[in-house]
Amino acid sequence: MTAEPPPPPADHADLADLRKDAPPHAAEDNPGPTTPSWIRELDMALTVYPQVLLTGNVRDQYLLPDDHAAGSSGTLAPYSLGGVIESMCAARGYGAIAFVDQVNDHIALLRLTATPEQVPRVIRDFVERDERWRRGGGQGADGADGADGSGEDDGEPDMMDRLRDTMVGVVQHPGPPIALVVPYAGRIGSPQAPAAGEVARLLAAAEELGHVARPVQGATAVTPYNTVFWVVERQEELPREFAVGSRALRVINVPQPPHDQRLAAARHVVGGLARYQAATGGPSLTDDETEVAAKALADSSHGMGSSEVMAIGRMALDRSIPVQRLDEAARLYRIGVLDNPWATAALRERIAGGEEFLNSRVIGQPHAVRRTLEIFMRSAAGLNGAQASSSPSRPRGTLFLSGPTGVGKTELAKGVAEMILGKDARPIRFDMSEFAEEHARDRLIGAPPGFVGHDAGGELTNAVRANPMSVLLFDEIDKANPRLFDLFLQILEDGRLTDGRGATVYFTECVLIFTSNLGVKAVVADDPANGAAGEGTGATEAAGDGAGGTGAGGTGAGGTRAGGTGATAPRTTKREFNRHDESALVRQGLREAFDDFFNDQIKRPELRNRFGDNFIPMDFMQEKWVPRILDKAIASVAARVQEVHGAALTLSDDAWEVLRVEATRRLDHGGRGVLTAVESALVNPLAKEVFRTPPRRGERIEVVAVEGDGDGEGYRLEVERWPG
Known part of the structure; x- marks a missing residue:
């Protein structure tokens, strides 16, 4: 069905805002973003390339000067990609734009300056057929199922054939220029499987039409082509046979909005929210406060599109988040979590007492614990990465x-x-x-x-x-x-x-x-001086023979240097x-x-x-930390005995000392070596004891002595038991 836009001025002067040689309008105190480079590239491509592939951030909204804001040239308005293409084509004197509407399964026509007779016949036929179908409620004009009222299938072509016929009609149209927009080109075929049938015919026709297309008569001195616009978010979604490398195709990447464009969108959002906040009894913001809020929103929306920045404003309005806290709204939008644990007093208290807590969990690493807490204090204070514009x-x-x-x-x-x-x-x-x-x-x-x-x-x-x-x-x-x-x-x-x-x-x-x-x-x-590689490592070897002297063997760093001087180094x-x-x-x-x-x-x-x-x-792990690790491990064993058997477990000083010696012997394996010693010398023989004679509830068990060693038959426990 034909959509009629409001009639533009004859010279299209208001559309010149999107031309590459026209600076965007903006208020003097808050300069707006420069016209995005991809729009300037698109303007250039219309007179040079018969086909354009737009990829990347193609589903966003683009904040640009409002073409239809009467007498308000400084007003910015959000445009979809289709709106940008419409404005660019209107400024270049295109007569009409055909859009592939995959929701309603038809070709939609937007006439700009062309009369109905100046539209390609194939498009007119499709539009008229769709109109009859719509008016008949999905039936023909006399109520029958067929488009001609006969109740028979009239051979209606499927969408791929309609798209191919439309493309042929557009490219071969003598003028005025006509554009065809395929907004979801990635849905035409599969990027993994070869194209077949109607899809293969469509892609082959598209490639050939790109090479035979010629510029047509337009309203500007440099005449444009009848342009086919392909739109896809990711280039790899296109079918294999799509002619990405064709010289007749210009590939234009639409990037995520940079900071200045996000800032323009943030000012757009903050201005509306600030006016609403003041009108509903909230505090009024000064210009400086409004600008600070806009910059905070622009900074916190890094990696988002302009449409998402505007969505944050709608969400803030819905959740009654004040303008001064839009950065929190951006966080809520990004991850969907209402509560920010980093802003809570409870977390700050846990971090403040974190040194004692972490040192009780990780024994023997005070340096690492202090460094860790410094990092999380920085995060809780909101200063993570503050030294750079990251x-x-x-x-x-x-x-x-x-x-x-x-x-x-x-x-x-x-x-x-x-x-x-x-x-x-x-x-x-x-x-x-x-x-x-x-x-x-x-x-x-x-x-x-x-x-x-x-x-x-x-x-x-x-x-x-x-x-x-x-x-x-x-x-x-x-x-x-x-x-x-x-x-x-x-x-x-x-x-x-x-x-x-x-x-x-x-x-x-x-x-x-x-x-x-x-x-x-x-x-x-x-x-x-320290005996070379250190005590017990066995890492160094005796120095070898030297010219004029022999090296001394042994475990030290010794040995004479070349020349037999006897000096060590x-x-x-x-x-x-x-x-x-x-x-x-x-x-x-x-x-x-x-x-x-x-x-x-x-x-x-x-x-x-x-x-x-x-x-x-x-x-x-140093030897001075062994008693703390050992006590913690023994307490864990005692807690398990209490939980499972209801009995109290204690150790005599002599038994504790045996465990300490064994733990120190295995200290080269770190704290895990201490735990291994406790398992070997205490847990394993204790398990035998309680397995053979299960304790009763309330019973007290004292390990009086630990005998044996871990290299032979293992350890044995001497225990005394008292009923509860």
């Missing part, structure tokens, strides 16, 4: 924990989750050693269309979509396939990912924790760090290994830079 959508916190096994990296992640999200919260853990294969990327974000598992989505994106506020633990990140680091770069920079189904998942409220033991094996200079070897090394030396080695991994091994220095100062080295 995306406000970045995750709330990022940690890279590096250190030897068993020192509490995973336990620290669990403590962070509980501190931020509340009691019993746990991080969502991904063992990155399971993602070493190249196809592992699909496991995280989902398989692309046409591949097995596409409908299931990705493990990572599904988890964050279900829990927008999460602590994500990526364990042993150095074992992941290097291709996965591109995903992490996008998360750390923009705070979002697009999954295999094309849906965007936001990580704005997430905390990301990466763990690694990179650098535990490092190249170090041995110190002769530091020697560089590759060995594992151990708990006897200085903490500063270990931290330096871990940091160097971290830099080397990202700079040289996977060649992603930009990702290393995104971590910034959030790299946290964790120290080796």
Whole structure:
């Protein structure tokens, strides 16, 4: 059915706002955005290319000067892509625009300057047939089912044939210029399977028509083509046979709006909300306050389209969110979570007392705990990334924990989750050693269309979509396939990912924790005064024979240097760090290994830079921390005995001392070695005892002595038991 727009002025002067040589109108105190470059490129393409492919942000609204705002040239109005094309074509003197309407399954016609007789006959026929069909309520003019009233199928062509016939009629039309818009070109065929039947004929005709098309008579000095506009969000959605590389086709990417365009949309929204707020008894805002609110909305809507910025305004009005808090409305729109835990007094209190809490969870890492809390204090204060003009959508916190096994990296992640999200919260853990294969990327974000598992989505994106506020633990990140680091770069920079189904998942409220033991094996200079590689490591070898003298054997760094002078000097070897090394030396080695991994091994220095100062080295477990870890482990065993059997478990001083010695002997394995000692020397023999003689409720059990060793027949317990 023909849609008649309001008649434009004869010279179309009001449409010149969208021309590349006309600056956009705006109020003098708030300069508007410059005309987007893709619109200027589109204006150029109309006289040079018979076909145009528009991709990218094509479903957005574009805030541009209002062509029909009578006498108000400074007014900005939202335009759809169809509206932009209409204005551009009208300014170039096009006679009409035909739109493929896939909702109503017909060709819709918008006449600009052309008379009905100047419209291609094939379009007129389709429009008239659709009009008869509509007036007949889905039947012919006399009430019969067929369009001719006969009740018979009149051979109505399907949509692909109608589109092909329309395209032929448009391209071969002598003038005035006619445009054809195909708004959902990605639905014509499959990008995975070869085109066949009507689709193949359509695509072949489109490619040929692009090469035989010629400019037609228009209202401007440089005559345009009868242009075919193809519109698709992602170029990979197009059928294989679509002639993307044709010289007759101009591919124009419509980008996400930059900051100045989002700011113009934010001013549009804030101005309306401020007027409504004042009219309904709310506080009136000064111009400066309005501008501050607009800038806050523009900053917090990073990565969104202009239509989403305007949707935030509607949501703020619906939820009664004041203008001064539109950044919170943007957060609500982005992740759909009403409550912001980062703004609550409860979280601030937990972070304030976090040092005591985390040190009770992760024993022996006071340095790592302090560094961790500094990062989350920054996030709670709203200053995350404040030193740079970076995306406000970045995750709330990022940690890279590096250190030897068993020192509490995973336990620290669990403590962070509980501190931020509340009691019993746990991080969502991904063992990155399971993602070493190249196809592992699909496991995280989902398989692309046409591949097995596409409908299931990705493990990572599904988890964050279900829990927008999460602590994500990526364990042993150095074992992941290097291709996965591109995903992490996008998360750390923009705070979002697009999954295999094309849906965007936001990580704005997430905390990301990466763990690694990179650098535990490092190249170090041995110190002769300290017995080379350190106590008990066995990492160094005796110096070899030298010219003119022999090297001394033994375990020290000794040995004579070449020439037989007998002088000793530091020697560089590759060995594992151990708990006897200085903490500063270990931290330096871990940091160097971290830099080397990202700079040289996977060649992603930009990702290393995104971590910034959030790299946290964790120290080796020292002997002074053994009693605290041991007491905590024994208390856990006693609590389990009480819970399961209702009995009280205690240890004598002698038994405790045996456990301490055994735990210290296994301290090279970190805190996990202490727990292993408790399991071997206490839990296992205790299990035998309670299995053979189950305790009664209220009974007291004291471990008087621990005998044996872990290398022979194992440990035995001497216990005394008292009834309750």
